[in-house]
Amino acid sequence: MRTSLNPDVLAALDALAPREFVQIYLVACGGSLSIMHPGKFVLDRHAPMLPADVVNAAEFVLRAPARLGPGALVILCSQTGTTRETVAAAEFARARGAATLALTMEPASPLGRAVDHVLRYAAPYTTGTPIDPADSNYAVLYMLLAGFLRQRGGPDLTLPLLASLAALGPVIEGAKSRLAPRFDAFAARVKDVPVVYTMASGVNWGAAYSFAICVLMEMQWIGSQAIHAGEFFHGPFEVVDRHACFILLVGLDATRPAEERARAFLHRFGDPANVLDLDARTLEPGGLAEPWRAYLMPLVFFDALWDFAYRLARLRGQPMLTGRRYMKKITDY
C-alpha cells in the first residue's frame, strides 16, 4: 500500500499551507460534480473549522457568492479538463483571489492551465483499462481532504484512508461478481420501462445522482431522478406502486437509517422485484478502515452499477458511450 498521500496532493497542500481559508467551494458539472457531494459530507463530519459548498460550475459563476475571495479554496473537477463552465469557474475564482485546485485526467487541458495546482486522476471507463482505485477521482479528492484536515488542525485520517484505498480493488471486484445475477435480473425487468429512479442519502447521494443523470438519462435515455431518501417521504413516494422501479443504495454512513426507511417503504408498497437495493453490508467491505469504509461506498456502488449499466445497454441494444445524441456530437449549444 501507499504510505503517503500522492505527490500532486502533497505539492498542493504544501503550497496552500501558508494561506488562511474560511470557505471551501467544490465546483464541477454532472458526473464530476457528483463526487463533490461525498467530499462535502466528509468535511461536514470532520471539519468544524471550515464550511463547504457544492455548486454546479455555471451556477457558481453566475451566483458569484459573496464569500468567494482570497479566503476561499475552490476545488474543481473535469475529467477531460475541457468542460467550459468549469474552466470559466476556475478563471472566475482565481480572478477573485481564491486558491484553485483542479482534479483532472489532463494536466495540460484548459482547466489544468487555469488553476494554481493540478491533481491528476485516472478513470477506467474511457480507456477500458483497469485502474488502481487509489488513482480514481474519489481517492484523489479524499486524499486532498484528509491532508487538508490534518494540516488545519482537524483529525488525521490519512493512514486509514491509505489502508482503505489499498484494500478497495477486491471489494469492488467482489461486489461486481456478487451482484451479477441480480444485475441481470433487474436489467431484464427494467429494460423497457420509461422511468427508473435512484435513491440514497448522506455520502451515497452523489453516486445515486450520477447514475441517474450520467448513465440512465445520458447513455440510455431512460427517465430518471436521484431522490434523496429523506425527501422521498415528502412527495416523491406517492409515485410508488407495483410498477415503479427504483435503484436504492443502502450504505454504511451515519445516514443509513434514512436509506433503510426508504427500503422498508419500497418493499412494502412497491414490488420488491422492481427494487434493486444494494446494501453495503452484503458487499464485504471488511478490509476498509473507519471512517473511510462508509465514505468509500459510493465508489463501490458506482463502479458496481457500471456493470449493471452495460448489461442493461446490451438488452436495450443501446451502446453505452456511443449512444449519445448531443454530448460530444454537437457543440454549438
Next chain:
Amino acid sequence: MRTSLNPDVLAALDALAPREFVQIYLVACGGSLSIMHPGKFVLDRHAPMLPADVVNAAEFVLRAPARLGPGALVILCSQTGTTRETVAAAEFARARGAATLALTMEPASPLGRAVDHVLRYAAPYTTGTPIDPADSNYAVLYMLLAGFLRQRGGPDLTLPLLASLAALGPVIEGAKSRLAPRFDAFAARVKDVPVVYTMASGVNWGAAYSFAICVLMEMQWIGSQAIHAGEFFHGPFEVVDRHACFILLVGLDATRPAEERARAFLHRFGDPANVLDLDARTLEPGGLAEPWRAYLMPLVFFDALWDFAYRLARLRGQPMLTGRRYMKKITDY
C-alpha cells in the same frame, strides 16, 4: 404597505442580537425545504460574513454537521409544525446549543414548541382563502433574512422588500390570468404523459423542485425531476426528443443566462409545444423593487403554477389534495 418587518421577525431578531453566529442551517423537508434554497441564494449573494447550508431534516440529524453548535443559527419550516423529522432536527439543534427558529402556521405545534422562536406564516392552499403574500412562507423567511443581514452589518434590504411584498399580489394575479391559456394548452398536452421534468437555476430552483415533488409526483403521480439548468447539459439533456415534456422557469436573477441556455436547447431539439417556459420578463414584475424582484419570482412562478396544477388535475380526473395514497393516509412508515 407595511413599514416594518412583521412582529414575529422583529422579536426573533431582538432575541438573537447578542449572539455571535458562524453558520446558518436552513432545515426542512419537501415543499418546506424548497423555500430554503432561495433563502440560501439571498445569503450567498449578500452575506459575506455567514455561510448557509440547506439540508433535509432527516439528513441533518443523521449527518450531525461538526459546525452545529452554539455558533449556529438553525432556521426550520413545517406548515403544520408536525413533520417528525423537522421536529427532531429542532430538538437536536437546540440540544447542541444552536439558536432555533421555526416558520410554521401552527405556533402551538410540536415544532413551534421545540424551538426558541416561532415565525407564523399563512398559506392559501390548505384553507382555500386568499392570503396577503406578505404573510407567506417566502415573505416571512425573506423578512427574517433581510433583518438578519441588517443586524449583522450587511446591506439593509428591508425597505425594498416591504415595498415589493406590498406590490406582489397583483403580480401573482396578473401572472395567473396571463398564463391561463398556455396552462390550458399545456395541461391538455401532458395529461397522459409518464414524465414531465421541471427546470430552473439560481433563486428559482427551489420552486422547480417543489413543483416536481409536491405537485407532479405527490398529487398527480406523474414521473418528474427538477433538473438544474446548469446540470442539464451534463447528462439530463440526452432525454430530450420531440416527445419530452418540460416546465422551465426563466427568472430575473443573476443565473438567468443558464435558464435561457436551457430554453434555447429545448426549443431547438424538443417540440416547443411540449415546453412550458415561464419567463419572468413577460409577467410584468415592474412593481417589485431590486434586488427582491428577482428573489420573489419563485413565489410568483409557484403560485401561478398552482393554477396549472388544478387544470391538469381536472383533465386527469385526479383531485389535487385528496389524490394522495400514502401521505396523511397512513402513518406507520
